[in-house]
Amino acid sequence: MSKITAAITAVGGYVPDFVLTNKILETMVETNDEWITSRTGIKERRILKEEGKGTSYLAIKAAENLIQKKGLDPKEIDLVIVCTASPDMKAASTAAYTATEIGAVNAFSFDLEAACSSFLFGMSTATAYIESGRYKKILLIGADKNSSFIDYKDRATCIIFGDGAGAVLFEPNEEGLGLQDELLRSNGEGRDFLQATYGGSSYPITKETFDEGKHYVFQDGKTVFKNAVFNMADVAEKIMKRNDLTNDDISWLAAHQANKRIIDATANRINLEEDKVLMNIEKYGNTTSATLPLLLFDFESKLKKGDKIIFAAFGGGFTWGSIYFKWAYNS
Ligand code: UT7
Numbered sequence: 001m002s003k004i005t006a007a008i009t010a011v012g013g014y015v016p017d018f019v020l021t022n023k024i025l026e027t028m029v030e031t032n033d034e035w036i037t038s039r040t041g042i043k044e045r046r047i048l049k050e051e052g053k054g055t056s057y058l059a060i061k062a063a064e065n066l067i068q069k070k071g072l073d074p075k076e077i078d079l080v081i082v083c084t085a086s087p088d089m090k091a092a093s094t095a096a097y098t099a100t101e102i103g104a105v106n107a108f109s110f111d112l113e114a115a116c117s118s119f120l121f122g123m124s125t126a127t128a129y130i131e132s133g134r135y136k137k138i139l140l141i142g143a144d145k146n147s148s149f150i151d152y153k154d155r156a157t158c159i160i161f162g163d164g165a166g167a168v169l170f171e172p173n174e175e176g177l178g179l180q181d182e183l184l185r186s187n188g189e190g191r192d193f194l195q196a197t198y199g200g201s202s203y204p205i206t207k208e209t210f211d212e213g214k215h216y217v218f219q220d221g222k223t224v225f226k227n228a229v230f231n232m233a234d235v236a237e238k239i240m241k242r243n244d245l246t247n248d249d250i251s252w253l254a255a256h257q258a259n260k261r262i263i264d265a266t267a268n269r270i271n272l273e274e275d276k277v278l279m280n281i282e283k284y285g286n287t288t289s290a291t292l293p294l295l296l297f298d299f300e301s302k303l304k305k306g307d308k309i310i311f312a313a314f315g316g317g318f319t320w321g322s323i324y325f326k327w328a329y330n331s
Contacts, residue, residue, distance in 0.1 A: 006130035007178030007328035010169040012066025013297030014058055015046040015284060020162070029155040036159050041260025045162025045285030047147045054088035058165035059098045059143035062293070066139070066167045067102065074103035078135035081126060082111050083118035083142045083289040085316070086149060098141065107139075115194070116256050116315025118142060118289040119166075120184070123311070123323055126170040127179040138170040142289035149196050151216035160258070161217070162285035166293020177306070177328040181243055183235045183321055190227060190318030193220040228262045228314040233269035235322035236312045240270055243324055247271040251307035251327075252299075256314060257281035257291040266312055288315070303327045 021044045022033035036042055048058060059082050067074055080102075082095035095109035114121045119142035126138040143165035152158045170178075198205050199215040209215065232255065240250070253272050255263045260281055267277045278295045287294060292311060296303070303309075307327040314320040 002174050002176070004131055004133060004172045004174065005176055005178040006127035006170050007173035008168045008296070009171045009328060010066050010070035010072065011293065011296045011300050012062045012064070012069060012167040013165065013294050014061035014065055015164040015294070016048040016058070018047045018049045019044050020047050022159070025159055028152055029158060031155045031159055039261070040160060041279075041281045042159065042285045043282045046164055048145050048163045054094070054148070055082075055084050055086050055143045055145045056088045056094050056097045056101070058145060058163060058290070059084070059094065059141045059167070060101045062143065062165035062167040063098065063102045063139060063141055066169060070169065072169065075106050077104040077107045077137050077139050079129065079138045080104050080107050080109035081122050081138065081140050082109070083113075083122040083140065084111060084144055085113055085115050085118060085288050086144045086146060087111055104139065114186070114315065114319045115317050116258060116286070116288050116291070117313045117317070117319035117321060118315075119292045120311060120313040120321050120323060121319070123179060124182050124184060130170050130172050136172060139167060140170055141165060141167040142291070142293045144288035144290055146286075146288055149215070149217050151213050154216065156221055157217050157219050160286045162287050164284050164287035164290040164294055166290050166297050168293055168296060173328055177326045179323060179325055181239055181324040183239045185231070185235065185321055186317050186319045188317065191316065193223045194218070194316040225259065225262065227318055228258060229265045231318070231320045232256070232262065232312045232314045232322070233266045235320060236266055236270050236310050239322045239324050240310065245308065245324070247273075249308055250310055251276060252303070252309045253277045253312070254292055254295045254309055255312045257284065257295070258286045258314070262314070270310070300331050303331070305330050
C-alpha cells in the first residue's frame with residue numbers, strides 16, 4: 001500500500017475592508033510612501049476596525065470562504081487549528097470559538113503560536129496527524145489581528161503590520177502529493193529583538209506600563225532583518241539540497257511576507273526567477289500567521305497539480321523554517 005501523505009485540497013481567505021495606505025500613514029507618523037515602498041515593498045494593509053471583533057472574526061470568515069468554495073460539510077472536519085500570535089483573549093481558545101461558529105461540531109480544536117512561523121509549524125502539525133491516519137480532515141487557519149497590538153505612533157512597526165486570515169484543508173493523499181520534507185528551527189536568544197513585553201505572564205500590564213505603551217509590539221528591525229535574511233535563505237537552500245532540487249525543479253517560492261527585500265534575498269539564494277516568487281506584500285503588509293495561506297488564496301488559480309513549492313518563514317522567538325510541498329489540484 002502506498003504511503004499516505006498530507007495534501008492541501010482547498011483554500012479560503014479573508015481580509016477586512018478598511019485599507020490603510022502609505023498615504024494615510026504619512027498623516028499619522030513621520031514617514032513617506034517612497035521610504036515604505038523602497039524599504040519594505042508595502043503599499044497598503046487591511047485593518048479590522050469594528051470594536052469587539054478579534055482574530056476569530058477573521059478566522060471564521062476565511063474558514064467560511066473555504067467551506068463555501070469546497071462545498072464542505074463542516075460536521076466532517078476532525079480538527080481545527082488556528083495559528084495565531086493574537087488570540088482573541090487569554091485563557092479562552094480562539095480555535096474552539098472558531099470551530100463552533102463555523103459548525104465544526106465534531107471537531108476538537110486548538111491554537112498554535114509561533115509568531116510569524118505559526119502557519120508553517122501548523123502545516124507540519126496537520127501533516128503529522130494526517131500521516132498517522134488518525135484524522136482525515138484538518139482545517140488549518142492562519143489569522144492575526146495585529147492592529148490590536150501595534151502602536152500607531154511607532155513608525156518602526158505600524159508601517160509593516162496588517163490584519164488578515166487564510167485557511168487550508170489538509171486531507172490524506174495516495175499519489176504522494178502534499179508535504180514532502182520540512183526543516184523547522186527556533187532560537188530563544190532572539191526574543192529580545194521582537195516582542196510585546198507587557199501583557200503576558202512575565203510582566204502583567206500596570207497603569208505605568210500601559211501609559212508608556214509597553215504592551216505594544218517592539219521590534220529591533222535591523223537585527224530581525226539580518227536574522228530573517230540569513231535564516232530563511234539558509235533553510236530554503238538546505239531543504240532543496242537534501243531533496244536534490246535545483247531552481248529549475250521549483251515552481252514557486254511561498255515565503256513569509258514581512259519585507260520584500262527579505263523575500264528577494266531568499267529567492268536570490270536559491271537562484272529563483274522573479275516570476276516564480278509569490279508576492280502580495282504590497283496589498284496586505286505583514287499579516288503574521290496569515291501571510292502563507294493568503295498567498296495560496298491569492299495565487300490559487302496559478303498553482304497546478306504536481307507543482308513543487310518551497311515554503312519559508314521567519315518570525316519572533318526567533319522561529320523559522322522551510323517546507324518542501326507538492327501541490328495536489330488544479331482549481
Ligand atoms: O515578521 C517578523 C519578522 N519581521 C521582519 O522580518 C522585519 C524585519 N525588519 C525590517 O523589515 C526592516 O528592518 C524595517 C522595515 C523595519 C526597517 O528598515 P531598515 O532598512 O532596517 O531601516 P532602519 O531601521 O535601519 O532605519 C533606516 C533609517 C533611519 O534613519 P537614519 O538613522 O538613517 O537617519 C530610521 O530612523 O530610516 C529611518 N526610518 C524611517 N524613515 C521613514 C525608520 N523607519 C522609518 C519610517 N519612515 N517608517
